[in-house]
Amino acid sequence: MAYNITDDCVSCGACLPECPEGAISEGNPYMINPRLCTDCGACAEVCPVDACKPILERLAHGS
Ligand code: SF4
Numbered sequence: 569m570a571y572n573i574t575d576d577c578v579s580c581g582a583c584l585p586e587c588p589e590g591a592i593s594e595g596n597p598y599m600i601n602p603r604l605c606t607d608c609g610a611c612a613e614v615c616p617v618d619a620c621k622p623i624l625e626r627l628a629h630g631s
């Protein structure tokens with residue numbers, strides 16, 4: 569599994585330095601490389617708009 573960044577992302581950049589795996593890259597929205605993400609949740613903790621979500625959670629909510 570992996571985290572994913574939704575379209576709610578406002579490209580603030582807060583999550584980028586928090587990822588211990590270097591899995592996040594800049595963009596609009598920012599993106600997470602699922603092959604590197606270890607589901608640590610650090611990005612979700614700092615995101616001001618709650619755009620970092622576990623992929624399974626997104627499926628469960630139909631987004
Ligand atoms: S959950 Fe952790 S490893 Fe995955 S993108 Fe967020 S900070 Fe990086």
Ligand code: SF4
Nearest residue numbers: 577578580581583615
């Ligand atoms: S912290 Fe949230 S809003 Fe900011 S760049 Fe990362 S995903 Fe986007």
